Amino acid sequence: MDRGSGSGDEEPTAEPTNTEPRNQETTTRETTNGAAQTDESETGTDGSVTRTDESVPCESEGGVGGSTTGGVGGSTTGDGGRRRFLRSVAAATVGGGLLAILGDRDIVQPVAAADLDARDPTVVDVNADADPDAVFPQSVMSGGPTSSGAIVWTRLSPSAAAHNGMLVCQVATDPDFSDIVVSTIVPDARFSARHDHVVQVDLDGELDADSFYHYRFVYDGTATRTGRLRTLPEPDASPDSLRVAVVSCQDYQNGYYGAFHHVAEEDVDFLLHLGDFIYESANGQYTTPGRRVPEDRRLSLPSGKPLAESLDDFRYLYNRYKRDRFLQEALERHTLVAGWDDHEIGNNRYWDYAADAPVLPEKRRGRDPEFAIQLTANGIQAWVEHMPMRVDYDPEAEHLQNQLQLWRRVQFGDLVDLAVTDERLFRNGPPCPDGEVVTCFSEDERGRTMLGTDQKRWWKTWTAKSDARWTVWLNEVLTMPLTQGTGWNQVEFLHDAWDGFQHERHQLMRHLRRRGPRNFVTLTGDLHCAMAGIQHAHYGEFGRGDRGPRVGVELLAPAVSSVNAADVLTYPAWLDERDVDDLALEENPHLEFVDWHEHGYAVVEFTRDEARYTAYGVDIDENSADADRRTLAEYVVPDGRPRLQRRE
Template sequence: MTTRRAFLGSLLAAGAAPALLRAQPRLRDYPFTLGLASGYPHPAGFVLWTRLAGELDPLPVPVRWEVATDEAMRNVVAAGTAEASPDWAHSVHVEPKGLEPERWYWYRFRAGDAHSPVGRTRTAPPTNASPDRLRFAFASCQHYEQGFFGAHRHIAAEAPDLVAFLGDYIYESSWGREHVRKHSGGEPHTLAEYRARYALYKSDPDLQAAHAACPWIVTWDDHEVDNDYADDRPEDGMPRERFLERRAAAYRAYYEHMPLPERMKPKGPDMRIYTQLGWGTLARFYVLDDRQYRSWQACPRPNRRGGSNTVNVAECEALGNPNRSMLGRAQEHWLSAALAQSGARWNLIAQQTRMAQFDQLPGEGRRAWTDGWDGYPAARARLFDALLEHRVANPVVLGGDVHLFNVSELKRDFDDPASAAIASEFVCTSITSQGWAQERLNAFLPDNPHMKLLDSRYRGYVRMEVTAKETRADLRAMDSVT
């Protein structure tokens, strides 16, 4: 028997149904063509990411997410629904919490009737735990046109605990000697153009595999925005206001395409991405940003407002200015305080470029590249002083940017061969981006005795294994990327 209340309820439901149907966005295409990713593991959780692609209505899309203890996704231990908003390119950033520490999980997304692939991620060890080891890879500089991303396929196969990507995830510009594939469109300046560039890179199956294999931590360098930019100054003569609009678009697109936590969401042209991440008492990462807050490069090339240069140090007075900063004073103070409080066995400084001095003038005198740490010697000295003052245990610097393998001892005085090493540095080569001629580098080695290896012949990445006794770095070289 149908009661009056039930009958009225059914009429109300029937009347509401058409409106609900109209509000549901249609998924005309498979929406997970950009893959999925996870990042920033901590003992109780991590960040999960995806971005819906294809032809979508400009409406929010509900996206179901699930975390399980098995790859078949039978034992789901966390689940929910997130909104993929068109304001953020239909990207999804989810932060499950309350999970078990130091274990692997699997995850997936669903939009409409479509399921994403299954990704693998993990939580970090408890804060006070002493894990036996940490295995991670770090990489940088993947120009889409200059090669295929096969190195990422090898990273995925090695199934590390995490990946640290140190910048130049995309390239805004087209350059290089040989191209195996092409960017679509010209150099990006608008949000739509940066979104399209990320979507192109994210379509690569090897890059998707590496993201699906383990959590990532990331930082940017210059090409995510504009070559050689420094704070609010671009390489060319673009007015400051216009450049900050471009930077805001680039930062927003970066957030939309990375497994970043909510706290890193950009506000206009500002976005704090520097952070720290612990791995029990074994290791601690300090992920830096050397672009957003830096002083302008010293002694730019003639007829240019900004950008890098290679200069005779004695002829560039601005290099000696003690107030110049690579990180900005706020980030410098944050890093010094974080290092002072660290109880980790190994302290891993993950940043964009080479920190070791690199003299590019054989014989007397010294030539320096102003876009790297050689362009900010006072800032580098302050960082080294912090390592010494706080007696930081086993500091190791990780870098990228320069498209070569480079292993160095970091010294307070690089010009004094007797100066003690205060840290080790490992610089990864590029995933694809073209490097220096090896013959040219060989000529510089006698003037840089603190450098133990300098090899630009290969593309690839670095795999590291950290234990209480040692940290081992394996330089993983690709035969070819073309």
């Protein structure tokens, strides 16, 4: 096998090597503003672990996919055939000293601009003819916004970093950099090979609230492409509107990123990513069956394995994904707020509380606790290096689950109060064996959790105390049921989603009914479809009677490029392929809109009077800025009413 380099940029120089609920009763620190911390650690390329006691606390951000595989055949007709076919559709959409490892790592920390030496901008020369890709192959991005800053990110190529030149970070009020407000020197220790030459500069405290800025890095005369960032409004501000683009699930090998070019062109305030920023595979494992991976999308992990294991493997994937020009455009243009899902580490991952370790069911040694902890730590480190988010990191915590706290709040004045949750690090395993789509009674067990006790308590406090016009949950997996039948005959298809955690879902939805906010909106990824529906206090599950009162709405953005349900189905001769959408609506009356066929993204605009959701489909077969874009659906949620009103 032709093995790529660890960086994803250059030729390899050496082949690297690598090697219930306990947390429900933990005492993870809970902050009143929902803050989280940043985790920064590193494994060497030889798989060794180095120790550091240095930690830099990060402030709060002021405030989601299973793979789809399989196929369906058959020629049955009538209601029975339609029901069996719907069941097959759902099956096809379902995925595809030891605990201190993370704390023993030297994870890259965002460095505060205030702690860096200032550099007179008049003496920073920029060669307008220099090629930014040669020095900064992954361009730039920003994330972790506050009302006085954001974290800006770049990465130097290993060959450029070897020159030991001077790196300067600059921020200006204009794209021409005639009014520079920040100009600082980044020490070379901050972009060393130990951190894959990644740079993160925290501008918190340096900028004005609710403002756009332009930023760049300059290294020995070569400047990055110019990025644009946005700060949050002050917590007590009353903005008239907030417009966000919503994306998830971007399998590099299954299609091109024309959607990101359109996202870059959108007039939005922020970009929200719901998870599966990378897929851990290099062999096309999660692509559409029979689809040939294009030559320019082929991957070769440094370890030579089909699925990422080493830190170099995960770094390689982020570096390759981020070399896509359309993804770069979107990240350059919009400040990112992101969570994760499963593929950043391993498909359908969960926590085995008996072994007190993660389980990676599709990895060859994924049930070996030592291997799974090491691999998970590798994936976490690469995520932290490449996603400039404000997440809590506590290197002194004794347990991996308590060291990285992804869940946090982001507040957009009194208009939108948004929370990101972690639905992978604390969840129990599936209630039924993988691949089964029949009802199993354990899915409703009281002890099963997706959030863990501490995060669930935090979530309830957040929703009970939120007084914003719109309370918005960045959620990884579908909360609404996707079922067929009722009572004893009901079948739940998505045990990896909240259908596999029905008791906890009922707790959350009942809480919204009793103590919920004025308007509750859930934004969800993972399922690789566009969808809109109503959340209820309960859905008439066995023993709970008729469907309960409305408590919120759930909106799904289609996958950017990952395989859709419609991509993996063989349709019976009697069924039009678009009927699959109608079948889901027919069996699930809480759903208002479903599209299993399209890739793309969504835009959601929040105002004082309404929330407006627009789903777009974008072709994944054309690697072009001209990739066709079409509107799939547009819905309005009126203030004070959990309703979905379609706009034609």
